[in-house]
Amino acid sequence: MYRLKYDPAAEAVHEALPAVASEELALALSDACTDPLYATIPYGEDDKYVRMILGEHTAAVILIGHTLKTVTVLQVTYLG
Numbered sequence: 001m002y003r004l005k006y007d008p009a010a011e012a013v014h015e016a017l018p019a020v021a022s023e024e025l026a027l028a029l030s031d032a033c034t035d036p037l038y039a040t041i042p043y044g045e046d047d048k049y050v051r052m053i054l055g056e057h058t059a060a061v062i063l064i065g066h067t068l069k070t071v072t073v074l075q076v077t078y079l080g
Contacts, residue, residue: 002033002064005072010060013076021057021078028053029060032071036064055079 006014014025031039032053040051043061053060061075 002036002069002071004029004033005070007072007074010073010076013078014073017058017076017078021055024055025053025058025060025076028055028058029062029071029073032062036062036071040064050074 014022017025028039032051036051037048040053040062043050043052048066049064051062051064053062057079059077059079060073063072063074064070065072
């Protein structure tokens with residue numbers, strides 16, 4: 001299990017999301033903390049570190065710290 005961390009700006013965006021979008025992202029982040037490579041897609045070049053979560057209402061860019069077992073949310077975008 002990976003530990004979830006947030007960039008402060010990304011956390012503020014997540015907290016401001018409508019309830020449906022916030023829940024969607026929370027569930028996707030939970031999945032990413034369980035198995036980050038399976039639950040995410042490559043962001044640009046597939047380096048196994050910078051990945052993306054893409055949902056119906058949200059997108060998030062994450063950084064996977066395999067050594068320390070962390071998933072850091074770098075950016076959250078509300079897609080509507």
